[in-house]
Amino acid sequence: MKTPRERYQNDNSFRLLVNTMVANIHSCNYTPLEMREAALLACIIYEEQKIRTMRFPKFSEGVEEALLDTR
Numbered sequence: 001m002k003t004p005r006e007r008y009q010n011d012n013s014f015r016l017l018v019n020t021m022v023a024n025i026h027s028c029n030y031t032p033l034e035m036r037e038a039a040l041l042a043c044i045i046y047e048e049q050k051i052r053t054m055r056f057p058k059f060s061e062g063v064e065e066a067l068l069d070t071r
Contacts, residue, residue: 007014024030030038 002010008018009015021035025032025035
C-alpha cells in the first residue's frame with residue numbers, strides 16, 4: 001500500500017485534490033483543521049448516502065422463533 005506522499009507523487013487525480021486543498025489553506029479560505037473536518041464530514045455524508053438494505057438469510061423453521069424468544 002502506498003503512503004499518501006507516494007500516492008501524491010504517482011496519482012495525478014490525488015495530487016490535484018491535495019493541491020486544491022493546499023491552495024485553499026494558502027489563500028486563507030480554510031485552516032488545516034477545517035480542511036480535516038471537511039474531509040471527514042465528506043466521508044460521513046458519502047457513507048450516509050450509500051446505505052444499503054440489509055439482507056438476512058432465511059432461517060429454517062423454528063430458528064427465528066428461538067432467536068426472538070425472550071424467556
